[in-house]
Amino acid sequence: MAEEDNDAIIRVRDITVQFGETRVLDGLNLDVKRGEILGFVGPSGAGKSVLTRTIIGLVPKVSGSIEVFGVDLDAASSSQRRAVERRWGILFQQGALFSSLTVRQNIQFPAREYLRVSQRLLDEIMVAKLVMVGLKPEVADRYPSELSGGMIKRVALARALALDPELVFLDEPTSGLDPIAPAISTNWCAPCSALWG
Ligand SMILES: Nc1ncnc2c1ncn2[C@@H]1O[C@H](COP(=O)(O)OP(=O)(O)O)[C@@H](O)[C@H]1O
Numbered sequence: 001m002a003e004e005d006n007d008a009i010i011r012v013r014d015i016t017v018q019f020g021e022t023r024v025l026d027g028l029n030l031d032v033k034r035g036e037i038l039g040f041v042g043p044s045g046a047g048k049s050v051l052t053r054t055i056i057g058l059v060p061k062v063s064g065s066i067e068v069f070g071v072d073l074d075a076a077s078s079s080q081r082r083a084v085e086r087r088w089g090i091l092f093q094q095g096a097l098f099s100s101l102t103v104r105q106n107i108q109f110p111a112r113e114y115l116r117v118s119q120r121l122l123d124e125i126m127v128a129k130l131v132m133v134g135l136k137p138e139v140a141d142r143y144p145s146e147l148s149g150g151m152i153k154r155v156a157l158a159r160a161l162a163l164d165p166e167l168v169f170l171d172e173p174t175s176g177l178d179p180i181a182p183a184i185s186t187n188w189c190a191p192c193s194a195l196w197g
């Protein structure tokens with residue numbers, strides 16, 4: 001279905017994911033509409049990260065279909081898939097920063113991959129994103145091993161937001177952040193504008 005005819009920007013139908021004998025997701029359906037924030041909550045091991053990773057294509061599914069922005073991700077060509085990936089940002093549960101790259105290089109990575117812009121503009125984007133997540137520009141030349149857990153999460157968030165994505169997947173965005181004491185573990189899937197006003 002064309003994106004214009006379909007206000008669900010994520011459409012998951014009947015997905016089943018299994019590791020060996022363990023079935024983690026069993027016939028799961030969900031729709032996320034433009035402008036909507038969906039949070040999923042559950043105990044450790046419930047399948048929150050697996051669901052996120054299945055939607056973005058990192059975990060293989062046994063059955064079911066996934067459409068994002070009206071594109072069936074199993075049927076998509078590599079250029080269609082790349083066009084979808086250009087429109088989403090992902091914060092992984094452990095940050096998943098590249099350990100051999102500095103904070104600056106980590107945040108600039110998506111822009112280098114998808115945009116052709118000058119180093120000066122890349123640096124401006126990087127500083128703006130660092131400030132947005134509450135970090136000082138001075139941390140730009142540190143490596144991930146020189147950051148606290150909370151700082152890693154903030155840098156990973158800055159990287160997820162680097163291309164001003166229309167859609168963000170946030171896997172436990174608040175865990176490990178010192179000033180925030182979340183009572184529950186939560187994953188979010190949201191259009192960026194809904195989170196940042
Ligand atoms: N790559 C994998 N191989 C085998 N089992 C996995 C894999 N990824 C996740 N699991 C299992 O799937 C279940 C759900 O994990 P996960 O989605 O990470 O939980 P959470 O809700 O805490 O994010 C757990 O039992 C976990 O051990």
Ligand SMILES: [Mg+2]
Pocket residue numbers: 048049050093171172
């Ligand atoms: Mg998880």
